[in-house]
Amino acid sequence: MADSRGAPVLNTTIMLFLLQDGITNGAIYALLGLALVLVFAVTRVILIPQGEFVTYGALTYATLSSGQVPGTARLAVAMGIVAFVFELFAARRSLRLALLGRAFAIDVLLPLGVMALTYELAGRPHPIAVYIALSLAIVGTIGLFLYRIAFQPIAHASVLVLLIAAVGCHLALQGFGLLFFGAEGQRGPALSNAAFTIEPLRFTGQSIAVYATTLALIAGLWLFFGFTLYGKALRATAVNRLGARLVGIRTALSGQIAFLLASVIGAVSGILIVPITTLYYDTGFLIGLKGFVAAIIGGLVSYPLTAIAALLVGIVEAFSSFYASNFKEVIVFTLIIPVLLLRSLAAPAVEEEKD
Amino acid sequence: MLQRLPVMLFAAAMAAIPFIPTMPPFWIVLLDNIGLSALVAMGLVLLTGVGGLTSFGQAAFCGFGAYTTAVLTTAYGLSPWLTLPLALLVSGIAAVGLGLITVRLSGHYLPLGTIAWGLGLFYLFSKLGFLGRNDGISGIPPLAIGQLKMIDPGTIYFAIWIAVVLCALLTMNLLDSRTGRAIRALRRGHVAAEAFGIHTPRAKLLVFIYAAVLAGLSGWLYAHFQRAANPTPFGAQAGIEYLFVAVVGGAGYVWGSVLGAAVVVVLKEILQSYLPLLFHGEGQLETIVFGILLVVLLQIAPTGMWPWLTALLPFKRKRKRPDVSLTLPRRPSTAARDGALLQIDNARKQFGGVIAVNDVSFDVLPREIVALIGPNGAGKSTTFNLITGVLAATSGTISVLGKKLDNPAPQEVTKLGISRTFQHVKLVPDMTVLENVAIGAHLRGHAGALASMFRLDRADEAKLLAEAARQIERVGLAEHIDAPAGSLSLGQQRIVEIARALSADPMLLLLDEPAAGLRHLEKQQLARLLRELRNSGMSVLLVEHDMGFVMGLADRVVVLDFGTRIAEGPPEAIKTNPEVIRAYLGAVA
Numbered sequence: 020m021a022d023s024r025g026a027p028v029l030n031t032t033i034m035l036f037l038l039q040d041g042i043t044n045g046a047i048y049a050l051l052g053l054a055l056v057l058v059f060a061v062t063r064v065i066l067i068p069q070g071e072f073v074t075y076g077a078l079t080y081a082t083l084s085s086g087q088v089p090g091t092a093r094l095a096v097a098m099g100i101v102a103f104v105f106e107l108f109a110a111r112r113s114l115r116l117a118l119l120g121r122a123f124a125i126d127v128l129l130p131l132g133v134m135a136l137t138y139e140l141a142g143r144p145h146p147i148a149v150y151i152a153l154s155l156a157i158v159g160t161i162g163l164f165l166y167r168i169a170f171q172p173i174a175h176a177s178v179l180v181l182l183i184a185a186v187g188c189h190l191a192l193q194g195f196g197l198l199f200f201g202a203e204g205q206r207g208p209a210l211s212n213a214a215f216t217i218e219p220l221r222f223t224g225q226s227i228a229v230y231a232t233t234l235a236l237i238a239g240l241w242l243f244f245g246f247t248l249y250g251k252a253l254r255a256t257a258v259n260r261l262g263a264r265l266v267g268i269r270t271a272l273s274g275q276i277a278f279l280l281a282s283v284i285g286a287v288s289g290i291l292i293v294p295i296t297t298l299y300y301d302t303g304f305l306i307g308l309k310g311f312v313a314a315i316i317g318g319l320v321s322y323p324l325t326a327i328a329a330l331l332v333g334i335v336e337a338f339s340s341f342y343a344s345n346f347k348e349v350i351v352f353t354l355i356i357p358v359l360l361l362r363s364l365a366a367p368a369v370e371e372e373k374d
Numbered sequence: 375m376l377q378r379l380p381v382m383l384f385a386a387a388m389a390a391i392p393f394i395p396t397m398p399p400f401w402i403v404l405l406d407n408i409g410l411s412a413l414v415a416m417g418l419v420l421l422t423g424v425g426g427l428t429s430f431g432q433a434a435f436c437g438f439g440a441y442t443t444a445v446l447t448t449a450y451g452l453s454p455w456l457t458l459p460l461a462l463l464v465s466g467i468a469a470v471g472l473g474l475i476t477v478r479l480s481g482h483y484l485p486l487g488t489i490a491w492g493l494g495l496f497y498l499f500s501k502l503g504f505l506g507r508n509d510g511i512s513g514i515p516p517l518a519i520g521q522l523k524m525i526d527p528g529t530i531y532f533a534i535w536i537a538v539v540l541c542a543l544l545t546m547n548l549l550d551s552r553t554g555r556a557i558r559a560l561r562r563g564h565v566a567a568e569a570f571g572i573h574t575p576r577a578k579l580l581v582f583i584y585a586a587v588l589a590g591l592s593g594w595l596y597a598h599f600q601r602a603a604n605p606t607p608f609g610a611q612a613g614i615e616y617l618f619v620a621v622v623g624g625a626g627y628v629w630g631s632v633l634g635a636a637v638v639v640v641l642k643e644i645l646q647s648y649l650p651l652l653f654h655g656e657g658q659l660e661t662i663v664f665g666i667l668l669v670v671l672l673q674i675a676p677t678g679m680w681p682w683l684t685a686l687l688p689f690k691r692k693r694k695r696p697d698v699s700l701t702l703p704r705r706p707s708t709a710a711r712d713g714a715l716l717q718i719d720n721a722r723k724q725f726g727g728v729i730a731v732n733d734v735s736f737d738v739l740p741r742e743i744v745a746l747i748g749p750n751g752a753g754k755s756t757t758f759n760l761i762t763g764v765l766a767a768t769s770g771t772i773s774v775l776g777k778k779l780d781n782p783a784p785q786e787v788t789k790l791g792i793s794r795t796f797q798h799v800k801l802v803p804d805m806t807v808l809e810n811v812a813i814g815a816h817l818r819g820h821a822g823a824l825a826s827m828f829r830l831d832r833a834d835e836a837k838l839l840a841e842a843a844r845q846i847e848r849v850g851l852a853e854h855i856d857a858p859a860g861s862l863s864l865g866q867q868r869i870v871e872i873a874r875a876l877s878a879d880p881m882l883l884l885l886d887e888p889a890a891g892l893r894h895l896e897k898q899q900l901a902r903l904l905r906e907l908r909n910s911g912m913s914v915l916l917v918e919h920d921m922g923f924v925m926g927l928a929d930r931v932v933v934l935d936f937g938t939r940i941a942e943g944p945p946e947a948i949k950t951n952p953e954v955i956r957a958y959l960g961a962v963a
Binding site for chain 2: 192
């Protein structure tokens with residue numbers, strides 16, 4: 020890869036290899052970027068803790084596969100109970116049994132059930148699909164409760180307040196991550212050990228799974244937003260919260276769905292990469308931020324642009340790790356600057372005050 | 375100086391602390407850290423709390439300050455005092471570069487952008503060879519005055535806290551000035567500020583640089599306090615923490631930064647030393663508690679602790695009355711001029727396929743009240759926006775005093791003597807009526823940011839405030855002069871907007887629905903005021919829906935419908951014009 024004097028030389032094989040690597044990573048960033056755009060559009064929250072969903076998903080999956088019970092299962096239960104208390108407090112003037120029962124089922128019984136199942140299954144080997152399902156359930160409920168606890172009470176606050184709250188969530192979740200998973204990195208079992216070679220490139224089942232899942236999720240999101248009532252309700256909330264409320268859309272529910280989707284997407288991304296790279300409790304933050312770079316390039320509004328930008332980020336990262344591996348992160352994060360520059364030069368529209 | 379008495383007392387108390395004999399040295403270290411953190415947060419107060427620009431990247435500017443002195447003192451043997459201006463300069467220049475790119479971004483792009491370059495710079499610090507990569511630079515010489523070397527935390531304490539108190543004073547001075555008002559107006563969007571000649575991108579860049587220089591100062595002190603610099607304290611986490619400090623203290627308040635720094639530093643210390651005992655756990659328990667506390671705080675007190683604390687004080691700060699005998703030079707009167715003040719000739723504005731203003735022509739003569747009326751959506755406010763430069767006309771010309779304007783910036787229009795009010799009130803709600811009105815006189819003052827910081831602007835400032843106070847008196851709101859503008863009724867806020875427009879000493883006043891929300895008596899007062907203004911030589915162009923008000927007041931009425939002028943003439947003729955009746959009431963029954 021490098022000649023005797025250390026200067027890297029690029030040939031077609033290496034270029035293809037880097038491209039492949041970049042596209043695999045880019046696909047992951049695309050997923051995260053999409054989740055960020057989704058959450059921002061619906062709730063105006065800039066989801067800094069997206070990276071934690073990635074690590075939680077990955078490390079929960081890895082821990083389960085090694086036959087242990089991950090701490091995230093307990094966290095989900097604890098957060099569910101807090102969410103239930105919030106729900107009780109919010110509805111204290113109009114306590115109805117149906118409402119209470121529903122909240123109790125989702126906030127308490129669901130995570131308890133998942134935890135019980137986790138303990139039940141731990142210690143004996145199971146198909147990978149079981150671990151994946153459990154991980155997604157755990158991280159999904161954490162995402163749902165996170166919105167209920169941290170963001171729903173301040174849903175009308177300014178973007179800045181929501182952003183700082185998101186930072187607070189990131190700090191807390193990362194701290195919990197260290198507590199649950201320790202400082203050592205983990206790897207999880209591959210989804211498939213199949214591999215085939217098309218000269219000169221070797222495709223592993225895992226990388227195919229990454230591409231397939233990304234495409235499937237993008238198609239799924241497209242179908243969800245285009246053709247389902249809930250998807251349309253989410254879009255309506257994104258365009259105008261007040262208007263959505265007036266036509267009977269429960270914006271709180273929209274927010275919860277957005278967070279649920281984002282956390283599941285994050286967890287899926289984590290599960291997809293943990294067989295390829297070792298993940299640490301704090302790796303997610305950086306991965307999330309790269310999804311974030313893509314989302315910014317996409318302007319936080321456009322899904323297709325975000326997906327393309329994410330591929331670009333992945334490829335730039337791969338090539339800069341080849342040419343200047345020391346400055347890989349510097350290059351990826353400064354990629355934003357020219358984009359911001361272009362946006363600055365484009366004439367800003369007449370803006371009305373926000374608050 | 376009496377105004378600054380609390381600051382003096384605070385400074386004296388801080389100066390006395392190290393001399394308390396039983397003071398544990400560890401507390402002094404904590405106080406040093408509080409001071410360092412407060413400096414950065416103070417910049418954020420100005421940038422984020424006051425100016426509305428959120429930055430997660432302040433830690434990177436600390437890095438610029440710290441590394442500048444680290445490199446220059448260790449590799450080139452420069453004296454630390456010599457590197458101070460250089461450290462500030464490097465931070466400032468970095469801020470100019472990053473600021474030019476980022477501050478024009480609106481809303482959430484700005485914080486996102488700052489996270490990105492904050493991270494990029496952190497990795498740059500940790501990879502560059504001459505900055506010592508991840509290990510950083512050690513062996514930085516201590517600050518020294520003659521033989522006194524500031525090695526122990528107790529001596530550098532003075533350097534840190536002198537810097538904090540000085541910077542707080544300078545920042546307070548800056549905020550309480552012409553430039554300060556411009557900065558405080560930023561948060562409410564740029565349209566109103568620009569209508570009175572404030573150059574908003576420049577004001578944003580100014581606060582950005584100011585905040586970066588404060589962070590650079592903190593970094594310079596940090597480097598000589600730790601005698602080493604490595605990348606960790608300048609990363610994204612630290613940038614987040616500084617914002618946290620500002621929000622905890624109260625992001626809109628200079629002293630909130632000191633309070634916030636104290637709370638956060640002490641809290642962190644307590645969490646770090648006691649949490650492991652409580653839970654016997656490994657890991658970063660303090661970050662968990664920290665994060666949760668942040669979310670809790672935002673839910674119960676989103677404006678921070680400082681306003682909550684000052685509300686508990688039994689006495690209120692007294693405000694000084696401006697000396698209304700001072701006057702500003704006035705614009706040459708246009709009352710005796712022949713020919714129009716404002717000529718609109720075939721002005722057209724298209725938004726895509728919608729023609730909002732369709733080749734409209736009319737003019738405004740000296741000493742004349744012209745009313746622009748028409749049903750909703752007739753294009754009245756768009757016409758206002760064309761005249762004031764908020765929107766560029768698709769075609770047609772607009773001339774002022776016979777001179778054609780070529781898509782002027784709003785700041786240029788107000789210089790020509792046209793000032794306006796807004797249909798949707800655009801005041802800064804937490805500034806007093808006096809301060810809001812003084813924004814109108816922005817272009818009639820000259821003091822810049824540096825002059826304001828060092829209080830060299832007082833003569834200039836007194837005249838601006840006097841002018842503002844006079845205009846408030848003139849519109850009949852003298853009793854509300856010190857009330858926050860947001861506490862007034864909507865009708866009164868409209869009148870405040872008129873006073874603000876009058877402070878610019880206009881020859882032509884553009885009023886967008888001034889009577890909306892006023893009670894009957896207030897409307898009569900307003901009509902009297904406008905007549906008085908006309909009689910003193912000013913012209914008024916107003917958009918209004920209240921026909922009784924318009925017909926009794928205007929000299930001439932221009933009627934728009936669907937963007938087209940359908941009638942023009944004296945009120946009596948307009949009242950009976952069949953076209954107008956059709957536009958308002960539909961087809962004749």
